[in-house]
Amino acid sequence: MTTPNTSPSVELDDTTRAELERAGVIVSKVDFLYNWARGGSVWPLTFGLACCAIEMIASATSRFDISRFGSEVFRPSPRQADLMIVSGTVTKKMAPQVVRIYNQMPEPKWVIAMGACAISGGPFKQGYNVLKGIDRYIPVDVYLPGCPPRPEAVLQSLNYLQEKIRTQDIQSDPAFTGGRRQYPVPKFTGTDLEPPYNPDVWQPPTNPNAPADEEQEKEATA
Amino acid sequence: MSILGSGIFKGMAVTLKNFVGSYFDKERLTTKEYAWRTDDKLPERAGDYPKEEAEQLRDTTTVTHYSRNFPMLLHDKGEPMDTVRCVACQICERECPPQCIYIEKSKDKKERGGNKAQFYPATFDIDVSVCMSCQICVEVCPFDAIVMNSQFELSTPDRFGGLLLRRDDLLKSNDYYHKIHPEEAAARDKRIADEKAAKEAKKKAAEAAKKKAAEAKAKAEAEAKAKEEAESITKPAESTADSPSPPPAEPPVEPDRPKKEGGTE
């Protein structure tokens, strides 16, 4: 979830700046080449969980043809995949395996949360066995709402991701700086997951309807 | 199965026929090109995608005039909030199976399109990260205020703000509805017009009946009064000053008035 950053934002003194500028030219070129290549060959993981998986398969068939965007190579092994499309309901029993598969993927790796269930638990979020969003344990790059989203929507989310990849900076992006990102696998205790969420990845949100009063008050006073 | 391998060759012939056929035969459903037209800026929120165009109906393979994805709020011609049909009755909020609608009723009433003043939704949120596109909100809405949109390009990197469609994102004009779902919109408009006409006819009939009754009553009262007056003519003329002034038809009309205004809906 990094903001697009095309130039290094670190303050430097003149001599190193001159040096880095020379290097920077090269770096930006490498950036472009890297991102162009990576954006055009995002290999997804064959990873179907529920209903949305069928639409994911449909997006790979001849009518929609995800191979026009270089992503037709669905890899069954996480070791060879770049993109994990979490397509369907993640239950509490399944969540540890999803995180484990994510941990096994090599960098750079991306995640699309496809469908209502993967984003928030969706229609089943009131159930006792459904994880309320896979983003509690792994970072998600693009959220694709819909129940299930159409195959075109899958292609659009892939296009969105490619646009994002094209603006990535290989100097500051976590995909390149910190080695392979691995997150602790939650433990399924039989009733719930322990811990309920990973605080490094996810924080409980603020209510969008609560601060409206404060803002109104501010406006009133101003 | 006479020669070993003949079945495989037969199958290969089918594959070859399909391969060649895909260049000529429409029935083989060749790929129609869909690619998202990227702008300079990536939309951060699902609500930031282009709204007032029926763009999703062009260049796509399967989006039709019948497709549905997420709900939207209808308004008639004019400023959205001046003509919004929703009166914040909260039926859809109650009936929504996954409970993805959040409505806050306004504190004041507002007049819309010359209609009787009604409440309006101060907040109307649909959490598209929960919505299951089941269309039950559309079925239960008694005001035809909520219908399904066919927009599907809604990817966003923002989990909480980006996937919450606020009231202003949801407001769409009736023209837009006609553009994306022409048949359904025409049928809906016709039904609304028919209902309105039937309601008005009924109201008119009721009014006429009421008027008649009132007139009859007034006549009777006037006659009675005349009689009374005739009787009281011999008495001191104190009450003669106010006898012609009370219009007898007025009291029955009074409770009728709000209804009359409502009838122009």
Place this chain on the structure above:
Amino acid sequence: MTAAAPNYELIQQDGLETSLLEVSMGPHHPSTHGVFRMDVKLDGETVVDLKPVFGYLHRNHEKLAENMSYLASMPFTDRLDYFNSMTNNWAYALAAEQLIEIEIPERAEYLRVIMSELTRLVNHVSLVGFFVNDLGALGTPLLYAFREREKILDLFEQASGARMMCNYFRFGGLRCDVPEGWLDRTREVVDRFPKFLDEYEKLLCENEIILSRTQGVGNLSKELAVSAGITGPMLRASGVNYDIRKVDRYGIYDRFQFQVPYSKGDVGDCYDRFMVRMLEMRESIKILNQALDGIEDGPIMGNAGKVFKPAKAESYGRVEAPKGELGFYLVADGTPKPYRFRVRPPSFINLTVLRDMCIGQQVADAVIILGSIDIVLGEVDR
């Protein structure tokens, strides 16, 4: 009936000892049709014991349904068996319609039959695609299957608004009428379908690889199939002529002429299950042609009121879903919510014989056997 092997005797040759190997297949495995796990015990390549583990997609369907109104459960039934939302809707509507006096108009009955037979085509054609995919024919047959599926999904979308999750049936009829010209378009698709089936049969049915990999693999005897409660194409492949469309004659199925394909032999192997489905598609086309001839204009919604509030009663409605007998058991307690809501999922009950079919087979065949059962995890785990 195959012998279970808790005390399996290991082969000892020349004094060398061998041992069993335990392999956990799934829940993330491309051949398990979703999130399903098989704990397989292997002696070399031979399956000695197999334990299915599921619950990875348990979405609390029944519990959720007990906490919402009858109508609100309808869209949730779409998501049980996500290939066949229309037949799921029908089974639930049948169960609910038994709770109250309700009349279903003629046109709605015809449309229900058309929708569910189209669903059967969608299910069987994509199942065959996935099944051949499991055999190792990656891609081609599945792509052809999905191409035909798309044509039918377009019809569903024009009628109901959604490709997969149609939510089209209502208690006492259908949500809305089909748009103008829909029946003609359906007829076009139905008329062209046999041509595709010919091609598909040519592609698959005589293929030597498919014959040698499916014949004699995963045998299911008639006795075991009946005693385990297997239904649907799997039961018919084992040689039992049982189809709820013929037995119950729900809806207006008594008006149509069609045959129930079943295996004459007593083998019940994967090839039989594959062929029964291929033949069933032909019969579905027969029904569709008759229904498209017979349908007339008329209302599509019965006399059901807006609020569905049955008196104290219980009901069981079942249909012949493409995977078998899909039933809904409802207990009403006089409130707008069901007191108990129970699904009889065909793919879950068909899955119970997986162990018996797999023991003694090769581990690669276990994948095919699982594929030939035709499970959908949304329905197995609910």
